[in-house]
Amino acid sequence: MEVRHRRRIATPQGKYPGFLAALEALVAAADAELGLADTAIGIALPGVRDPRSGRQLSANVPALTGQKVAADLQARLQRPLHFGNDLQCFALSEAHGGAAEGYPSMFGAILGTGAGGGYCLHGRLVTGFNGLAGEWGHWSVPGQLLQRYALPVLDCACGLRGCVERYVSGSGLVALHRHFGGEAADAAAVLALADAGDVRAREVMAIHLDLLGHSLAKLVLVLDPHVIVLGGGLSQHAPLYGVLPAAVAAHLFDGVQVPPIVPPRFGGAGGARGAALLAWAPSLS
Numbered sequence: 001m002e003v004r005h006r007r008r009i010a011t012p013q014g015k016y017p018g019f020l021a022a023l024e025a026l027v028a029a030a031d032a033e034l035g036l037a038d039t040a041i042g043i044a045l046p047g048v049r050d051p052r053s054g055r056q057l058s059a060n061v062p063a064l065t066g067q068k069v070a071a072d073l074q075a076r077l078q079r080p081l082h083f084g085n086d087l088q089c090f091a092l093s094e095a096h097g098g099a100a101e102g103y104p105s106m107f108g109a110i111l112g113t114g115a116g117g118g119y120c121l122h123g124r125l126v127t128g129f130n131g132l133a134g135e136w137g138h139w140s141v142p143g144q145l146l147q148r149y150a151l152p153v154l155d156c157a158c159g160l161r162g163c164v165e166r167y168v169s170g171s172g173l174v175a176l177h178r179h180f181g182g183e184a185a186d187a188a189a190v191l192a193l194a195d196a197g198d199v200r201a202r203e204v205m206a207i208h209l210d211l212l213g214h215s216l217a218k219l220v221l222v223l224d225p226h227v228i229v230l231g232g233g234l235s236q237h238a239p240l241y242g243v244l245p246a247a248v249a250a251h252l253f254d255g256v257q258v259p260p261i262v263p264p265r266f267g268g269a270g271g272a273r274g275a276a277l278l279a280w281a282p283s284l285s
Contacts, residue, residue, distance in 0.1 A: 024076050024077065047065065048135070056069050060114060087134060088108075088134055091229070092125045094270060105120065108228075108270075115165040115172070139163070140161075140163060141215075154167070173208050174187055184201070209244065213248045213251055217249075217250075
């Protein structure tokens with residue numbers, strides 16, 4: 001797959017019509033440059049689209065929640081559109097020409113502002129009954145781990161409490177650091193402090209590693225993927241790959257092997273690339 005056009009804008013944070021207009025403008029710009037006005041388009045959206053009502057659920061772009069985004073874009077663009085969850089599209093991209101190429105099954109685990117992912121079996125995306133297969137970020141952290149580290153039960157934007165996302169994502173790492181008295185502005189700052197030998201940051205990283213290891217161990221027990229590809233900002237932290245397998249193994253019973261845990265090939269472009277794959281071959285979902 002060849003990239004022939006690339007344009008990046010900040011996600012519109014205003015009202016819903018502005019979001020639709022921004023996407024329409026991006027499509028028009030690509031059409032003008034490439035001359036492909038009638039081709040199918042793949043679109044990766046945050047949150048989950050209810051397969052029955054067509055409405056977006058629990059999107060991290062508030063303007064989209066409860067909206068029939070797919071239907072509204074279809075009405076505006078009047079061409080074949082294929083929609084996917086952005087995190088599932090990341091997984092699909094890595095399964096085709098990416099870090100999971102050649103594996104019978106894979107799980108793409110995003111560790112960015114939030115935590116989520118997607119599962120591919122024999123190259124096809126498994127989306128599930130509600131279209132939310134891979135939303136591991138909204139499992140709950142077990143009470144025993146919260147008690148072990150004297151952690152609070154944090155509210156999640158999805159409406160639940162104690163979600164994995166609130167502790168193991170990039171924003172979760174910052175929340176842990178602040179809970180223990182730190183003042184880091186973002187995950188990169190926590191990582192830099194830990195790399196520099198800061199005691200508090202290193203202790204926070206150890207807690208984060210245990211929570212993340214437990215969460216990924218659940219994935220191994222439920223899905224048993226042949227490979228796990230990490231994505232999001234924390235996936236760029238190279239030392240993580242040396243210590244994470246043991247952290248996962250600590251929460252598995254004897255004899256269970258931890259699958260390879262690897263960085264992504266396509267990084268931040270994975271979601272868009274996966275959406276393009278859906279447009280090229282809708283049968284992949």
